[in-house]
Each structure stands twice: as C-alpha cells, then as structure tokens.
Amino acid sequence: MSRRQFQVPRRIGDGSPDDTGCTVLHVDMDAFYASASLRTRPELVGTPVIIGGGGRSVVLSATYEARAFGVTSAMPMTRARRLCPQATVIPPDHALYAEISRAVMRVFEGVTPLVEPLSLDEAFLDVGGAVRLMGSPAVIAQMIRDQVVREQGITCSVGVSSTKFVAKIASGLAKPDGMLVVPADEVVAFVQQLPVAALWGVGEKTEEALARLGLRTVADIARTPRATLTQSLGVATGTHLHDLAWGRDPRGVDPVRREKSVGHERTFGADVGDPVVIRQVLLDLSEKVGARLRAQRLVGRTVSIKVRFADFSTVTRSRSLRDATDVSRDIYAAARELYEALGMQRARIRLVGVRVEGLTGSDSTPVQVTLDEPEHGWRDADRAVDRAASRFGAGSVRPASLLTKGGGRATEEDRGDLD
C-alpha cells in the first residue's frame, strides 16, 4: 500500500518499452496480508476485507475493494470500520505471512542470488546475470509474477528499470497485478513528471520544505540549482534529491542487507495499570521476538522496550547484553529488568513493545557460554517450542503463565515488524 497515489507518467517512446539495461526489479506483493488471508477464505475474494485486530489497533492491510472506500494501512481500525462498515475483518496470521514470504523469496532466489528483501512482501532483484539464460528483464519479471501466482495463489506487481528507486515507483504504479517497464533512456523524463512526494526520502516534512521553495514536481527540483537545495534542505538531502531528480541512484541491489531489529508490540483494548499483566505481555512479546529471530537465524545484543502511556507519551529503554542472543528467556529477562527500572506506580499503559537490535547471523556470531550452561538449556527448549509451533501453529506451546489470561487477547492487537 503506497503512501500516496500517483498517475502513471506519459511515455515518450514509441512501441513496446525497451528493457535493455533495466536489470533492477522491484517485486511487491499486492495487498499482501489481505491476499494471503483470503487464500483460506476464497468466498471473500472480490469483497472488502480488512486485516487488523479489534479495539484500538490499526489496519495492517486491506483488499483493493476495501481501499476503494478510503481504507489505508496504518489507519486506526475504528476509522476503517466507519469508512467501510460492510468489510469483513480478519485478524492477522503472522506465521502464515512469514511462511508465504519465505516461499516467495525462494522464487526470487531461483532467478538471481542478488535479492534484497525490504520486508516480508517486497524485494529488489538484480537480474543482470540472468538475462543471458532466462531472457530480458521484462520476460523474467513476467515469469516471476506467473510463478508466484501459480505457487502461492496471490498476485504481485513488478517495476522494471535501471535503478532501484525508479523500479520501486514503477511497481507502485503497476499495482495491482501489473508490471511497468521504465526504459533506461526514459528514466529522466519519467521521474520528472512525478510529484516531489514520489521521490525516495521525501516525507511530509521535506515535502513542505520543497513546497515553500515552490517546488511541486520532480522537474522543479531538477531545474533548481544544487546550491539552493542544499542550502534549504541540508547537504545530504539536497544532493540526494537533485541526483534522484535526474534519475541518478547509485545504490546497487545489496543481498546481504539484514534486518536491523526485530520487534513486537501490543496495544491494549483498554489501558492497563496492573504490573502483573504488563509482565505477562512482555513475556509473550519476548517469546514472539525470540521465535522470529530464531526463524531468521539471527541473534541480537540489544534489547529495548517501549511503553506508551494513556496520554500517548512514550518512553523507550534499552540495554545491551553481554552476548548476542535469540533465547526468549534472555530477551524477557532484559525486557522485564528495563520495565522494572522504570519504577512505574500502576501508570495507565496503552501499548508495550519488545525489540531486539544489533542483529547478526546466528551462524557467524560467537557466544561465550558459561561453564555451568547445561548441555540442553533454554536454547533447546526454544527450538522445541519452534518445532511444535511449525506443526501445530504459533502459540501451541507457551509459558504456563500465559495460559490462563494472557491479558484478554480478544480486543487487543499485536504488531510485529522488521526494520
């Protein structure tokens, strides 16, 4: 779901677009969570569906039918329900999304080793090396689209161009279930027809700053002297935007890109003041974060918690561990310590989150074990839980303290993300 909708710029070339040198593909699943959830609810295909929790949670995804009513992702669920009362609301199934994501990424990796995943549902591919073997970039893009829909039953859109940022814009314009090729020699003309907000790195703040300079389209930026831009936007942003406005984006597809952090948070249905409930939720979130780290074969050294109070003021606290870990129990121990250190006297809490940062691959990260570490410790317990979860579903084996209440899950919403 892109932040803003743009019109597809007019093409200047004739005939079918020339994809020579357009080796960068941006593949983006269409309404990923919604499409994935509909695989098991085929009767809902073609109807408005919103993926999200109850109460005060936000929209994670929505079908295009729901989007027609103005529903967008990250919108509060209450607002989405008002806009589209007839929509079916389905709670998210993160395990399913992760599984489909892995399968899709494997499709990409079958084409080229140069795959840079951006999140569960999108990735950049550099197909330069596959052209000789598999055909032109546009042909490869179509192959990927066919294979994903055949294997996973969900559609994706692909942008094909010579640089990452143009490929990404193109995939957004091709949605849903489409493909857009922006030929290398049309890139400048293409981007200069776009509004400034289309550029990578332009958020609301920068957009306002550009508007103050009277710059509304990318062409306006391109025609503005670099010095003017750097003066009002800073050297980094100024040069960056000017480069993009002329289609220059030196970033290559970087397959070793790793997630910087893994986190889970929970918004309560009603504010919670009971420390016992908060601790339980921290444990539950720590379990989830641990499971995600282990699934991706990552370990992290820094644990942080986020607490948002009833008045929306938010504090985050973090602490670094001696050694990187993916053990849920270690994550919880640190998270709980951070929470206790806040010394809160039953303050009303709206949201808590647990995050692990400073991630490295678990196969290459050394760990100094203790002399008394049992041969089969919590690491093995975690792995057993993971195996059970993969057979019987997430949460099939949980800490006993979470079995009874878990804090009234029905009206609450969990949100996990990779950053």
Place this chain on the structure above:
Amino acid sequence: MRGRLVRRHTEQERARHEGATKGRSVVKFRVERDVLAEAVTWVARGLPTRPPVPVLAGVLITAESSGSVTLSAFDYEVSARITVEADVEEEGTVLVLGRLLADISRNLPNKPVELTTEGTKVEVTCGSSRFALLQMPADEYPTLPTSPEPSGTVDGSIFTHAVAQVAIAADRGDSLPILTGVRVEVDGEKMTLLATDRYRLAMRELTWSPTASDASHVALIPARTLSETARSLGAVGTIDIALGSAAGGEGLAGFEAGQRRSTSRLLDGEYPKVAKIFPTSSETEAVIATAELIEAVKRVALVAERTTPVRLRFSDGQLAIEAGTGEDAQASEALEASVDGPEIQVAFNPGYLLDGLGALGTDFTRISLTGPLKAAMITGQTSQDGELDPSYRYVIQPVRLAG
C-alpha cells in the same frame, strides 16, 4: 534584652569549648619522616576519593603515651590499621584528611616530623616546613572492627601470588555480587582459593599453618579487597589470617603482617557449587612453552574484536592459533607442542585465555581438552616432560557460535 544577649554569648562560648575538647582533641608526638610516610601511605591507600560520609576521607591518628601511634582508616568494608613507634608527648586522637596527610608526609624533607594540635588545626612541622590541617570531628568517626585473633599463618609471598592467580577469574560486573569474591576455604593445613565469573574458573591450593589442626572455614572475600590487601601485606614475611569466629563474627576476615592489620567485610550468600565444573578426564593433552604461547596468542588476538575468539587447533606436534573470519582481518601462527590424543579445534575468548596463561607462573603449560564445546583445563609444569603441578588449575569455557 541585655541579659539575654549575655546569656547567648556564654552559651556560644561553652559550645565552642566543648567542641574543642570533644570533637577536636589534643595530641602531640614526634616521628621519623620515612616511618610516617610509609604508614600513612599504606593506611590511606584505600581511602575513597568521594566518601559517602565526609569523615571517611580521614585517617584517625591515636597517640599513646607508651610510645606508639596508630593510624587507622575504614570505609565500612575494609579497615586498615598500622602502629608505629613515636615519641609521644600528649596522648589523644585526631582525625585529618588521609590523602592530604599522605601527600604531605611523602614530600617532607628527611627529618623528624612533629604533629601537634593547635585549636581546630593539626600542625605538621618538619625542619622549616610547616603545614596546618583542619581537624575533622573524630567523635563522628565509626568504630573500627576489633583486630581479630589469627586462625593461622601463611607465607606472605606465596599467599600474595596465590591470590593474584585466582582473583583474575572473579567477576567484575554487578550481575551476581557473590561472584565478585574469592572463596577461601580452609581444611586443616590446606587452604583453597577459588574464583569464577561463570566463564572461567581459577583454583589454587596452598599450605598454611593453622592455630588449630582441625581448622575449617569458608569465607567469601571481595576479590578486589583481597588482592589489594594481599599485595600490601605480602612483602612482609608472614601473614596472620583470621577467619570465622576468630575474626570477631562471621561477617569479617582479618589480616595482619608486622604492624599492619586490616579487616575485610565478607560477601554474603551461597557460592555456586563448582566441583562438577572441573573436567575429570580429557581426550587431548598438549604441553606448550608458556612464554611462546602467550606471545603467539597476543599477536593473533590483535585481529580479534571484542567478542571474536582465537581458535586453537591441536594436531600432531603442533598448535595452530588463528583469529578472524570472512571479511574481517585474519591472523595465524603455529607453535611447536607435544600433543597427545586426537586432533581438536577449540575457540576461546583471547582475554580469558591470556589471563589463565599469565597466572600460571610455570615455564610450560598443559592444556587438557575433552571436546570443542567442553570446558578446557589449563595447568602448569616446570618442563616439557616434567611433573604436572596440580596446585593451580584454570578452567575455561570455549566460545561457540550462536546458531
């Protein structure tokens, strides 16, 4: 009105007078510069720079007409006391800033030093040098633990070395306070010192002379205090050690060497059971020249970052040491070693490994291994084929990969 003024005046006078006799007492003695400098320096060495209570920055000076002066310092954890001979004219007790007095006495000319109270000041006179230090309220100074009766005696240099060998393995963090201590166990003539931070463990056995042949004590002494105390006492012949009830309560250990006496608070709590940590058998044993091994590990470890290990591969007649992988800098080196048993590779934190090797104090190092992920034991021996010296054992847990 006038009467009230007068009355207030006399009250102030009385208060001032009481202060002078109560809090700020009188003392007068003469002592040799070297004697004073050495004594104050020793007593003041552990004084806190930012004491929780101001008086704790002081050194308490007690002069007795019998011809001795005792200097004491105390921070509720550690007490230090030393008695020196002096020519005492007026006996009494004063409290002055310890570090300042130490600095002054070290810098005085080599002549007799005289300390005299002058009102609220203490005057230090030596030759033509003259210092006036402010008296601190001696009556607010906490009472020092009484000097305990010794439970036995140990050779100073042996004890100091033993403490240094063991203290390196004590925990420096604050996650588990009990592990910041050295466990001192006495069983008759056998004394066992042990420390671990859970990643490595050092143990040293030594012989001492207990006053009672059936002496049996266990005390957990903060490692920092113990090494500091041992180092400052060790130069002098033998050390008397007081443990258990002899130390005047279970919470204290006492040390005495010559005129120097100190006590240390003990750590409270159950020390983890460590007996099962010592490997009982080994698959591969290697003997390497200690100095060469230390040099090689130091060199190779230059490329190791904070958490990256050095890898040791033991094969026939050789020990290969390497560090660094993939895109990082790499280093390797090979040493001659007598290796007995199957080939094995094991990775260690270089700092932990060097701590143990450096503490051995023998020309040759024996490393006993049971597996790449099993704890390894380091012991010393005097020659390549010589007898194993089992009195010092250093157990180190290898580094593994997180996956």
